[in-house]
Amino acid sequence: MISREIEIVNETGLHTRPGNQFVKLAKTFESEITVRKGDREFSGKSLLKLMKIGISLGDRILITCSGEDEETALDELCRFVAALTE
Amino acid sequence: MGEIEVRGISASPGIGMGKVFRLEQKRLVIPEEEIPEEQVEQEIGRFLEGRRKAFEQLAGIHARAVENLSGEEAEVFEGHLEILMDEDLEEEIKERIGGYRFSAEKALGEVFEENAREMEELENPYMRERAADLRDIGRRLLYAVAGEELVSLDSLEEEVIVIAEDLTPSDTAQMDKKRILGFATERGGLTSHVTIMAKSLEIPAVVGAGELLSHCRDNQIAVLDGTAGSVVFDPREETRSACGEKISLLKKEREFLDRLRDLPAETLDGHRVELCANIGSERELEGVLSHGAEGIGLFxxxxxxxxxxxxxxxxxxxxxxxxxxxxxxxxxxxxxxxxxxxxxxxxxxxxxxxxxxxxxxxxxxxxxxxxxxxxxxxxxxxxxxxxxxxxxxxxxxxxxxxxxxxxxxxxxxxxxxxxxxxxxxxxxxxxxxxETPAAALTAHILIREVDFFSIGTNDLTQYTLAVDRGNERIADLYQPLHPAVLQLIHRVILASHEEGKWTGMCGELAGDERAAPLLLGMGLDEFSMSAGSIPRIKDIIRRSSRADLRELAVRVLNAGESREILEILKAYRSESLSPGTQGQNDLI
CATH class of the missing domain: 3.20.20.60 (Phosphoenolpyruvate-binding domains)
Structure with missing residues (x-):
């Protein structure tokens, strides 16, 4: 199981569209993926959860991946979040 | 029967006249009774079957959005599909049917509403708005489960004015834009989804109008004025003809602005200046280019x-x-x-x-x-x-x-x-x-250290005249066309030219139709204003000659007070401007 903390850099955060892309990407991995913001943790494969937690600009989230492809999963998800621009 | 006028918030400018189309969904009766245990399987089956139908509908809307809207807007519906099929939602709904013995409709209604409320409590306003998406998805699912059709705007047979309680994202995505002359909603505000969509589709719209549906019938004639924020049902003859005139004027104006967009801001005798836009956030970028700005003079x-x-x-x-x-x-x-x-x-x-x-x-x-x-x-x-x-x-x-x-x-x-x-x-x-008299008076010294000046007339006026522009009791004293302010502006322009550099202006005066000829005559090189003002200022410049404007500037700089200056400028506009190169003099 590996984790990494990352800051949200785009203005509107993980709203519907980038959120959906994140979830789509997460679903391509075998690993179990969770996202933690503050003291709340939830599945990184549910867009609804992602939206309900309200991940916005400047938030730091902890992404945790656990499974056979955990390293690729974590790298790719972090890269995706870091590259968001809108 | 007399006309009825309803006022709301002006959400998207423009005017339209046509038949009313009431977008009203049939009211559903939600079965409230507890279901018997043997019916649980059947209810879960109804839920899943409804969800399958809703999925097909949404997939259709998504396909349509891909064709008609931007890729970004279309992708939102991919998100809707994802949420519709969300496993946690499915579990929560099944739990209510199996555990609480709720009907499928009641179970899903509660689950979607609870989740939407949670989203509304978020700090980020953008995310809060997403609660509307969730309710939109929930409503589609509810109607599908109940076996009722949702009325949509995708198969209109003639041009209409849409009147609705509110429009959801899927309503607007399905809209056949060519058939919609305008729309008015009872709810909604300046930041809500309908407003944003109306603006981006350039459809006249009024939102937050309160009671609307109870005032109108299908096929009744209505005039919708998005600029004024009003809807008139059963308009009188005068209202109709006034509306007809406005429509043709707006059409002319649009054609005129379109023609001007790519032309340079150049006087009849070939002197060219630059017209730029002021913006306060990156969201305003679109308007900058569409109005033909040659750059951004103030970000x-x-x-x-x-x-x-x-x-x-x-x-x-x-x-x-x-x-x-x-x-x-x-x-x-x-x-x-x-x-x-x-x-x-x-x-x-x-x-x-x-x-x-x-x-x-x-x-x-x-x-x-x-x-x-x-x-x-x-x-x-x-x-x-x-x-x-x-x-x-x-x-x-x-x-x-x-x-x-x-x-x-x-x-x-x-x-x-x-x-x-x-x-x-x-x-x-x-x-x-x-923007301070200190800088204006020492412009000839300051210019040595910089490449250009840009005059901020709002603060320069306030500091020069010692008038607080926010104080209503002395509002009449706030006068950018005061001789003292104009002398300072002139001095600044000359100081920059002495050193072979340039001066722009990013205060409100630059976009003032009375002042623009004067400023050009004084030698201003760049005018920066809100993007919407650019075409009119360009039109004035293209109908003037620099020689005339220089003379105008000399007369103004010798005038003793603001009132005299205003009269000189007014006379110039009504007497000396050449007939438009565009043949559209009636517009200014």
Whole structure:
């Protein structure tokens, strides 16, 4: 199981569209993926959860991946979040 | 029967007249009774079957959105599909059917509503708005489960004015834009989904009008004025003909503006000036290009500092500046460094309330005292300068030593980037905003340290006349066309030309139709205003000759008071402007 903390850099955060892309990407991995913001943790494969937690600009989230492809999963998800621009 | 007028919020400008189409969904009766245990399986089956139907509908809407809307808007519906099929939602709904013995309708209604409420409690307003998406999805699912059709706007047979309680994202995505003359909703405000869609589709719209559906019938004639924010049902003859006139005038105006867009701002005798736009956030970029701006004469950066509840990082600023630089191609963009303090609060700076905020710790005074914060902004601008034509402008300068200290900080930021091997525009131009009498009177000295000036007439007027522009009791004294202000403006322009440099203006006066000919006559090189004013100012310039305007400037600069100046300018407009090269004189 590996984790990494990352800051949200785009203005509107993980709203519907980038959120959906994140979830789509997460679903391509075998690993179990969770996202933690503050003291709340939830599945990184549910867009609804992602939206309900309200991940916005400047938030730091902890992404945790656990499974056979955990390293690729974590790298790719972090890269995706870091590259968001809108 | 008399006409009925209903007023609401003006959400998207324009006017339309046509038959009413009431978008009203059939009311559903939600079975409230507990279901017997043997019916649980059946209810879950109804839910899943309804969800399958809703999925098909949404997939159709998504396909339509891909065709009609931007890729980004279409992708939102992919998100809707994802949420519709969400496993947690499915579990919550099944739990209510199996555990609480709710009907499928009641179970899903509650689950969607609960989740939407949770989303509404979020701090981020953008996310809060997403609760509407969730309710939209929930409603579609509910109707599908109940086996009822949702009325949609996708198969209109004639042009109509849509009247609805509210429009959901899927309603607007399905809309056949060519058949919709305008729409009015009972709910909604300036930031809601309907308003944003109406503006981007350029359909006249009124929102938040309160009671509407109870005042109208299908096929009744209505006039919808998105500019005025009103809807009139059963309009009288006069109302109809006035509306017809407005429609044809708007059409003419649009054609006229379209023709002007790509023409230069050039006088009849070949003197060319630059018309640019003022913007306060990257969201305004679209209007800049559509109105034919030749660049951005003022990019205010305050929103970066005020919106977030904390100071922006270098990366956040860089991303915004870069986006602006890239979207303007090679056109110039003047970025004004942070102009804040006193009257505007910035969370994260711990500003104190001041007795005289306009004369206090603000703009460059603050930036010089907080060099580390300022360095972040300078580095972000420099880094972005690699991606387009950026210029830097310092606000509220009163002395040479300030410019030297600011430029020293800029030099330091450049050194750091160079050392780190980060590319930036080595020749980036630096200017100052002239908004204090002190700067205007010493313009001939200050110009040696910078590449250009831009006059901020709002503050220059306030400081020169000692008139608080926010004080209504002395509002009549706030007069940018006061001889003292005009003398200062003239002095600044001449000082820059002496050194072979240029002066622009980014205050409201630059977009003032009365003042533009005068300013051109005084030698102003660049006019920056809200994008919407550009075509009219361009039209005036294209119908003037520089020789006439110089003469006009001499007369104005010799006039004794504002009233006399206004009369001279008015007479010029009504008597001396050439007939339009566009043949559209009736518009101004």
């Amino acid at each position: 205010r950066t305050e929103f970066l500092y005020m919106d977030k509840g904390r100071l922006p990082t270098e990366e956040e600023q860089f991303a915004v500046y870069r986006k602006v630089a890239e979207s303007l191609g090679g056109k110039g963009i003047i970025i004004r460094t942070l102009d804040i303090g006193g009257d505007k609060d910035v969370p994260g700076l711990g500003l104190q309330k001041e007795e005289n905020p306009f004369l206090g710790w603000r703009a460059v005074r603050m930036c010089l005292d907080l060099p580390e914060m300022f360095a972040l902004q300078l580095r972000a601008i420099l880094r972005a300068s690699h991606y387009g034509k950026l210029r830097i402008m310092y606000p509220m300068v009163i002395s040479l030593s300030e410019i030297r200290r600011l430029n020293a900080l800029l030099g330091k930021a450049k050194d750091d980037l160079r050392a780190a091997g980060v590319p930036f525009d080595e020749d980036i131009e630096v200017g100052i905003m002239i």
